[in-house]
Amino acid sequence: MKRNPLILFFIAAIVAAMLFAGIRAARNNRANGHAKRQLMGNLAPDFELPALDGKNLKLSDLRGKAVLLNFWATYCGPCKIEMPWFVELQKEYGPQGFQIVGVAMDDASTEDIAKFAREMGVNYPILIGNESVGQSFGGVSVLPTTFFLDRDGRLIAREFGLRSRSNFVDDIKKALSQGKAVPAQK
């Protein structure tokens, strides 16, 4: 039986494409896609972590505010670029009910993390992160990773790696516009 080379090529192409699609799907399940499918649009996983000032901060206590949750590390160069932006954005949007929370995901000592944060002039709480909190957000395998929560605590956006400042502004505005604001306590 004579085989048409065109048909053989087409079959080979489909097999190769399925193989690549399979690899892609497997990777997505392992990393970012997992977070996207499981988390986006739902309430953010709650956690309580120690902050650099010694107090604990519980994420759900920020309900009523739009939250930018930034996973970072002292060894991460791109994270250093974002931090001055975050300082400005906290000043600019804080009065509207916006709160940035940094979660340090490195092995450095608390003293080193505090020193780093001081040098960067950070004006928002920095929490000492751990693996399980990272896992609850789908695994933080890329730094920086930033999540945006609306005022109801729902995850509405995420950014992997260094993004432009305007990206953050767009996501912050979106977060501020969604969910129910809680009146400031007197």
Added chain:
Amino acid sequence: MRMLLTSALFLFSAWASAQDDLGPQGPAVKMAPAPVVTAVQGKSATVPLSFRVASGYHINSNKPKSEFLIPTVLKIEATTDIVIGRTTYPEGQDMSFAFAPDEKLNVYTGDFKVLVLVRPLHSVQAGKYIVRATLKYQACDNAACYPPKLLPISFDVKIAKAPPAHIRNPAQSPHVHR
């Protein structure tokens, strides 16, 4: 012909989308198979270990410029038969990256070689011995960094017998017969 073009396009797009995902997840550093170095009992020999940083990534050198950066370090497991000597790291390259154009980081990119000095004990039997180690590194690309990783590696050292000591006949003292 149209079918051929369609399938080629389909194949290419699938390949391209798969390539997009390969970055952050895979290990950024691999080691080439190490050559088997022969060391004579009691004598030192150098083992060259060749590593390759994947294209688009960089890792900190052994002496990064900031205290906050994680240096690349080879940690060798202790052995009972071979004394592990000095580990020599190459000098890194001073490079700037898009995320910090004004800052120079001392990094390894592409291929780099680490040299390990080994010295078998005099008493060790000749033969092939395996040495295990771990390369700790922390990789970044132009827009993101990845948590520190440990790359387990191993290399073989072939220990050869030391040649028998050359015994010279002592000079004959003059023996005078009277």
